Amino acid sequence: xxxxxxxxxxxxxxxxxxxxSHLTEQLVERxxxxxxxxxxxxxxxxGWLDWSAAKDEIEVVPGDVMDRDCVHRVADGxxxxxxxxxxxxIPYSYEAPQSYLRTNVEGTLNILRAAQEAGVERVVHTSxxxxxxxxxxxxxxxxxxxQAQSPYSASKIAADKLxxxxxxxxxxxxxxxxxxxxxxxxxxxRAVIPTMIIQGLANCxxxxxxxxxxxxxxxxxxxxxxxxxxxxxxxxxxxxxxxGSGRQISIxxxxxxxxxxxxxxxxxxxxxxxxxxxxxxxxxLVADSTLARELLGWRARHSLEEGLRLxxxxxxxxxxxxxxxxxxx
Numbered sequence: 548x549x550x551x552x553x554x555x556x557x558x559x560x561x562x563x564x565x566x567x568s569h570l571t572e573q574l575v576e577r578x579x580x581x582x583x584x585x586x587x588x589x590x591x592x593x594g595w596l597d598w599s600a601a602k603d604e605i606e607v608v609p610g611d612v613m614d615r616d617c618v619h620r621v622a623d624g625x626x627x628x629x630x631x632x633x634x635x636x637i638p639y640s641y642e643a644p645q646s647y648l649r650t651n652v653e654g655t656l657n658i659l660r661a662a663q664e665a666g667v668e669r670v671v672h673t674s675x676x677x678x679x680x681x682x683x684x685x686x687x688x689x690x691x692x693x694q695a696q697s698p699y700s701a702s703k704i705a706a707d708k709l710x711x712x713x714x715x716x717x718x719x720x721x722x723x724x725x726x727x728x729x730x731x732x733x734x735x736x737r738a739v740i741p742t743m744i745i746q747g748l749a750n751c752x753x754x755x756x757x758x759x760x761x762x763x764x765x766x767x768x769x770x771x772x773x774x775x776x777x778x779x780x781x782x783x784x785x786x787x788x789x790x791g792s793g794r795q796i797s798i799x800x801x802x803x804x805x806x807x808x809x810x811x812x813x814x815x816x817x818x819x820x821x822x823x824x825x826x827x828x829x830x831x832l833v834a835d836s837t838l839a840r841e842l843l844g845w846r847a848r849h850s851l852e853e854g855l856r857l858x859x860x861x862x863x864x865x866x867x868x869x870x871x872x873x874x875x876x
Contacts, residue, residue, distance in 0.1 A: 557629065560584045562594070563583070564595065569731070569771040570775070571596065622664075632654060633654070641698065641824075642876070648702050652705045655706040659709060681829050681832075687832065724773060724777050746871050762795065763793065763794060764794075793834055795833035821874060
């Protein structure tokens with residue numbers, strides 16, 4: 548699919564985060580003029596963009612999607628908005644559901660309003676496979692029923708519906724990208740793959756939650772490429788599009804793969820405090836990404852094995868940034 552990003556004015560919210568930083572770098576590589584909204588903090592840090600080779604080519608703006616004035620300022624004059632800013636940790640959503648509602652729903656509303664008033668050409672809104680809940684059939688296409696099995700997923704369902712409403716009510720050109728489980732360098736220790744790798748590299752017992760649920764994993768550079776394609780394909784406007792590999796693996800089997808990759812001979816332990824409430828656990832997720840192939844020409848290019856090798860290599864070189872003995876919620 549031919550498209551020239553050179554000189555295009557782009558806003559990425561959540562740009563200092565895991566997927567956001569990879570997406571920002573890919574946009575810079577394609578010649579886009581990127582404005583990066585990162586969460587304001589008293590240290591002045593920009594998240595992963597502080598260590599990015601592309602940081603001098605990015606306009607970084609500290610702020611908060613909860614601040615409507617800030618959002619309107621950063622949206623002014625841009626052509627495309629990639630909205631990734633969100634609270635994402637599922638365990639913490641049990642403890643602070645109002646924070647998730649405000650950031651994920653009200654923050655998205657601020658983005659949509661600002662985009663409407665600024666006349667942007669495209670908003671790419673970020674969803675999550677967690678909105679589906681446990682699979683009722685597999686593979687799961689975009690018509691799969693939604694079920695809010697955590698406050699996090701409830702907030703994302705609401706945000707997705709807001710995006711849909713702005714397309715249907717006001718004609719705002721919105722695409723909703725629904726990634727399944729993305730992994731790779733820079734991912735937070737709240738996610739299961741970094742949890743496994745960190746403990747494996749420390750050669751300590753790997754403590755996890757439930758080992759039986761299955762997930763569909765996509766390497767982060769593939770996910771970021773899917774976002775960019777969603778930002779350029781006219782046929783994607785008004786649609787929800789899954790991004791996943793179509794391959795599922797249980798948490799337990801994944802842990803065994805990672806222990807082999809890290810060279811650890813330690814045991815795998817299912818720890819009660821890491822297990823979700825029974826009705827909240829999503830037992831099975833596996834993507835049908837037919838629509839992504841048809842509308843975007845997208846597919847996952849890295850196998851799980853290749854992606855894990857690259858990810859373990861990065862964590863091996865950056866292990867001092869993580870704490871293997873701590874359960875991050």
